[in-house]
Amino acid sequence: MEAASKDDLRLVTETLAGNQLSFQLLVERYQQRMFALVRHYTRNPVEIEDIVQDTFLKAYTRLPSFQQASSFYTWLCRIAINTALDFQKRVGRNPVRGVEDPELALSPDGIEGSRPTGTRLPAPDARLERDEIARITQTVLEEIPEIFRTVLVLREFEELSYQDIADVLGISIGTVESRLFRARARFKDKLLALHPEFGEGWS
Amino acid sequence: MEFTCKEAVPMIGAYLDGELSPASAALLRPHLLECPACRNSTADGRALQRWFTPLRESASAPAVPSGFAARVARRAVAGDTGERSAPAAQEGKLLPFVLRLTAVAAAVTLMLALGVRLRSRPDAGSLSADDRKPLSMSQIQSELDRLNGVVPVEPAANETTPAEGRAARAKKRGIQEQR
The missing domain is CATH 1.10.10.10 (Winged helix-like DNA-binding domain superfamily/Winged helix DNA-binding domain)
Structure with missing residues (x-):
């Protein structure tokens, strides 16, 4: 498991202490990769933006439970994928899941x-x-x-x-x-x- | 021990990804030298990787809107949890309507349930909600006697024979009927 970078950890700690700008820097650091990841679940730019936004909002809420031994990025990926799949379910585009051949x-x-x-x-x-x-x-x-x-x-x-x-x-x-x-x-x-x-x- | 294609093929992906353990790689390499079919699989795996490269490096990745990070950080700090749907246009209209409808239906059901329950309760009259204290046996007896114009009986007369009891009950019924 890739550990979170020291810089990510510093920003996470500052965010938890109530620093809005630190969270903004975390979002800026990973927003492009999140947009690129989520585009594999929908092509609609508005939906992509909504899903990425919800991903970061959830990440902020769950930040106290972030295990600092893991990478902030992989943690974020997990939230993003679940958010994208939940979104698809909600709008009736049920993704084919659990299929093993x-x-x-x-x-x-x-x-x-x-x-x-x-x-x-x-x-x-x-x-x-x-x-x-x-x-x-x-x-x-x-x-x-x-x-x-x-x-x-x-x-x-x-x-x-x-x-x-x-x-x-x-x-x-x-x-x-x-x-x-x-x-x-x-x-x-x-x-x-x-x-x-x-x-x-x-x- | 013979290392077969069945064992080799599933390892090829991890081998190309650089994720195969040194011990497994040491088993796979000699097999690849001997087995044309597995060499073909390896070549296919490399070809597959080249299908992914252009999309990975594609400039068509969606652009992040300007001010996105500041906006998200502001909403996060303001308490927006993101624990909601990212609604599609149709859903955006439908979901609040369904929620409101459900709330109204729940309120109506509650009021109906309360109404039915209140109606099924006995009213005050039939409950004989008389705050007077119940009469003792001797008081009842003296009341009966008073109404019939006879002298009060001794409290010991409570110990009646069955026949007397029947007579007393008949007398009491008579009084009730008169009432």
């Missing part, structure tokens, strides 16, 4: 790339614009169940360690590893289902 997990034949005859996943075509790749990746992410999307987002975009992901999601490192494995297989399957042209020529 036992068939995919248990069958080595279903495992990404384990069959020599299976469709391989190529890297993005060099002719594709970076923005186009980003757009395709975001669409594919939105199509996979939330449980897999979240673990991919934390690893591939937030670049958290397995231990930090375990900390954010409240699961073991072993579960992080197996969930990431399944999430990548799902991502690949969905990418090739939406864009079969990317799989051509790799069999």
Whole structure:
């Protein structure tokens, strides 16, 4: 578990002592990353702002319970993800949660790339614009169940360690590893289902 | 002991992420040298990472509105807990309406319940809410005798035979009927 930085701890302590400016500095430090994280749960800019705002307001209220042995950022991630999922539930966009695919997990034949005859996943075509790749990746992410999307987002975009992901999601490192494995297989399957042209020529 | 593809494949992601323990990595590496299928899986894993890079580095990440941090800090200190929905436009109208409706329904139900309960209570008359003290047996007897114009009986006469008791009760009933 990554410990909170000394600077974060100082700002947390000052905030708890009633210093509004210190909390403002904490928000400024993490607001961009929170906006980037929450965009994986909704594309609506107003909703993103509302969710991030609620995340920081909840963080302020719960600051006395912040365990200073953990990273302020991973603690904030946990609040943000829960706020985003609660929001989706409230507006009727029930995220697909708790989906584990036992068939995919248990069958080595279903495992990404384990069959020599299976469709391989190529890297993005060099002719594709970076923005186009980003757009395709975001669409594919939105199509996979939330449980897999979240673990991919934390690893591939937030670049958290397995231990930090375990900390954010409240699961073991072993579960992080197996969930990431399944999430990548799902991502690949969905990418090739939406864009079969990317799989051509790799069999 | 043979290290199989079934064991190797789930490790490849952690290996590429630099999260595999040295002991597990020492098992995986020789297998990758021998197994083309698992080498393909490793190549696929690397290819997958390249699909994520552009979105991670994308300039299209939503811009933070100016003054956001100051606004949030002000609201936090003012006591806004954030423990609420971030309402969508429709929900913003619907939820308060449903809450108000529920509150009104609850108030009406309470008033009805109180009304029904009050109505089902016996009224003062039927409760015989007479603040006079109840009469003793001897007082009743003397009252009966007074009404019938006979002399009062001794208190010992309370110990009546069954026949006398019946007669007294009949006499009492007669008085009640007269009333």
